Amino acid sequence: MSDRQQVTNARGERIAIVAGLRTPFAKQATAFHGVSALDMGKMVVNELLSRSEIDPQLIEQLVYGQVVQMPAAPNIAREIVLGTGMNVSTDAYSVTRACATSFQSAVNVAESIMTGNIEIGLAGGSDSSSVLPIGVSKKLAHALVDLNKARTFKDKFAIARRLGLKDLMPVPPAVAEYSTGLSMGQTAEQMAKTYNISRADQDALAHRSHTLATETWNSGVLQQEVMTAHIPPYKQFIDRDNNIRENSVLESYAKLRPAFDRKHGSVTAANSTPLTDGASAIILMSEGRAKALGYQPIGYIKSYAFTAIDVWQDMLMGPSYATPLALKRAGMELEDLTLIEMHEAFAAQTLANMQMFGSKKFAEEKLGRNRAIGEIDMSKFNVLGGSLAYGHPFAATGTRLITQVCRELKRRGGGTGLATACAAGGLGAAMILEVE
Numbered sequence: 001m002s003d004r005q006q007v008t009n010a011r012g013e014r015i016a017i018v019a020g021l022r023t024p025f026a027k028q029a030t031a032f033h034g035v036s037a038l039d040m041g042k043m044v045v046n047e048l049l050s051r052s053e054i055d056p057q058l059i060e061q062l063v064y065g066q067v068v069q070m071p072a073a074p075n076i077a078r079e080i081v082l083g084t085g086m087n088v089s090t091d092a093y094s095v096t097r098a099c100a101t102s103f104q105s106a107v108n109v110a111e112s113i114m115t116g117n118i119e120i121g122l123a124g125g126s127d128s129s130s131v132l133p134i135g136v137s138k139k140l141a142h143a144l145v146d147l148n149k150a151r152t153f154k155d156k157f158a159i160a161r162r163l164g165l166k167d168l169m170p171v172p173p174a175v176a177e178y179s180t181g182l183s184m185g186q187t188a189e190q191m192a193k194t195y196n197i198s199r200a201d202q203d204a205l206a207h208r209s210h211t212l213a214t215e216t217w218n219s220g221v222l223q224q225e226v227m228t229a230h231i232p233p234y235k236q237f238i239d240r241d242n243n244i245r246e247n248s249v250l251e252s253y254a255k256l257r258p259a260f261d262r263k264h265g266s267v268t269a270a271n272s273t274p275l276t277d278g279a280s281a282i283i284l285m286s287e288g289r290a291k292a293l294g295y296q297p298i299g300y301i302k303s304y305a306f307t308a309i310d311v312w313q314d315m316l317m318g319p320s321y322a323t324p325l326a327l328k329r330a331g332m333e334l335e336d337l338t339l340i341e342m343h344e345a346f347a348a349q350t351l352a353n354m355q356m357f358g359s360k361k362f363a364e365e366k367l368g369r370n371r372a373i374g375e376i377d378m379s380k381f382n383v384l385g386g387s388l389a390y391g392h393p394f395a396a397t398g399t400r401l402i403t404q405v406c407r408e409l410k411r412r413g414g415g416t417g418l419a420t421a422c423a424a425g426g427l428g429a430a431m432i433l434e435v436e
C-alpha cells in the first residue's frame with residue numbers, strides 16, 4: 001500500500017471546500033443561553049446556504065455532529081435538514097469524535113465525494129454548554145424504572161423509600177473521560193507535570209492567543225466567516241466572539257488560582273478553553289462540480305489522518321500522532337507548511353504537543369521515525385489566535401479551524417496549512433489543506 005493518500009474522486013478531481021461559516025462563539029450561559037445546539041446548527045446551515053447562493057436541492061448529504069447529545073434529537077443532522085430550507089430527500093446522519101467531531105463530519109462528506117456516491121455535501125458540528133441534557137442519579141434512574149413496573153401502592157412506597165435527598169439532585173454531563181473519570185482539565189494538569197510546562201509559559205500562550213484574536217477581529221477579516229446570530233425571540237443578536245479578552249494583560253493571568261488541582265496545579269480559567277456555545281459548517285464539492293457551478297473554492301483537502309492513544313496518562317496528545325501521519329500521506333514535511341493551526345484545548349496541552357513536535361526521542365520511541373516531526377515556527381503557528389481565545393464549542397471547532405486556515409492561506413496568496421486537534425478518548429485528528 002502506498003503511503004500517499006489520494007484525496008480525489010475517480011475522475012481525479014480534488015475535494016473542494018467552497019464555503020465555510022460559523023456563529024460567533026459565546027461563553028456558557030451568555031448570548032446563546034437557552035439556544036440549543038440544534039438551533040445553532042440550523043442557524044449556521046441556513047445562513048451558509050443563503051450566503052453561498054446554492055440551491056438547497058443540490059445538497060445530497062449532510063453530516064453533522066454534537067458532542068453533548070440532546071436525547072430528544074439524537075440525529076442532529078437530520079433535524080437540521082428538516083428544520084431548514086433543505087430538500088427533505090437530503091440524506092443526513094450524525095457522527096461523534098469528541099472534540100474532533102467536525103473533522104470527522106468533513107471527512108465523511110469528502111469520502112462520499114471520493115467514492116462518487118455524491119458530488120455535493122455539507123458538514124459541521126454544534127455544541128451547547130448552556131442547554132444541557134441534565135440527568136438524574138443512577139439510583140433515581142433505577143428507581144424510576146422500578147416504579148413504572150410496581151403494581152401496588154405498597155411496592156411503590158418501598159421503592160421511593162430507597163432514595164435519599166442526594167439521589168434526587170440533578171446530574172449535569174461531565175467534561176470527563178468515561179473510562180477513567182478524569183476531567184479534561186485534570187488531564188491537562190497531568191500533561192503540564194509530565195512535560196514540565198510552567199505556569200508562566202501557559203499564561204503567555206493564552207495571552208498571545210487573546211492578543212492575536214483581538215487583532216484578527218479588529219482587522220475585519222472574520223466577518224467573512226462569522227455570521228451575526230439573532231437570538232430567539234429576536235430582540236438580541238451576537239456578531240462577535242465574546243470570550244476574547246480585548247485588553248488581555250499578562251500580569252492578571254498570574255493572579256488566578258488553579259482550577260483543577262488547587263494545591264499544586266497550574267491550569268487556570270485563563271489558560272483553559274472556556275465552556276462555549278456555537279456552531280459551524282462547510283460546503284464540500286467535487287472540484288469539477290464546484291467549477292461547473294462557478295464556485296471559487298476556498299481550499300482543497302490534501303490529506304487527513306485520525307489516530308488514537310491510551311487514555312490514562314496525557315491523552316490529549318492527538319496532534320503529535322495525527323500530524324506526522326497526515327504529512328506522510330500528503331508527501332510533505334512540517335517545514336513545507338505555510339500555516340500550522342492546532343486546537344488549543346488548554347495551554348498546557350498545546351505546549352506539550354509543540355514540545356513533542358520538536359522531540360527526536362518522541363519521534364523514535366512513539367512514532368517509529370528517526371527524526372522529529374519538526375520545530376514549530378511561531379510565525380506560522382495559530383497566527384490568528386486559537387481556541388483559548390475564541391472558545392471551544394466541542395463539535396464546532398473542527399470546521400472552524402478548517403475554514404479559518406483556508407481563508408488565511410488565501411489572504412497570504414495560497415499554500416498548504418495544517419489543522420489538527422486532540423480529542424477525548426485519546427483521539428487525534430489532522431488535515432492538510434491546500435489553497436491556490
Ligand SMILES: CC(=O)SCCNC(=O)CCNC(=O)[C@H](O)C(C)(C)COP(=O)(O)OP(=O)(O)OC[C@H]1O[C@@H](n2cnc3c(N)ncnc32)[C@H](O)[C@@H]1OP(=O)(O)O
Nearest residue numbers: 099175184252259268269270272273274275345422423424
Ligand atoms: C480535547 C479538548 O478540547 S478537551 C477541552 C474540553 N473543554 C474543557 O474541559 C473546558 C475547560 N474549562 C472549564 O471547565 C472552565 O472554563 C474552568 C473550570 C477552567 C473555569 O471556569 P469558571 O471558573 O467558570 O471560569 P470564569 O470564566 O468564571 O473565570 C474565572 C475567573 O478567571 C478570570 N479569567 C478568565 N480568563 C482570564 C484571562 N484571560 N485573563 C484574566 N482573567 C481571566 C475571570 O475573569 C474570572 O474572574 P472572576 O472570578 O474574578 O470573575
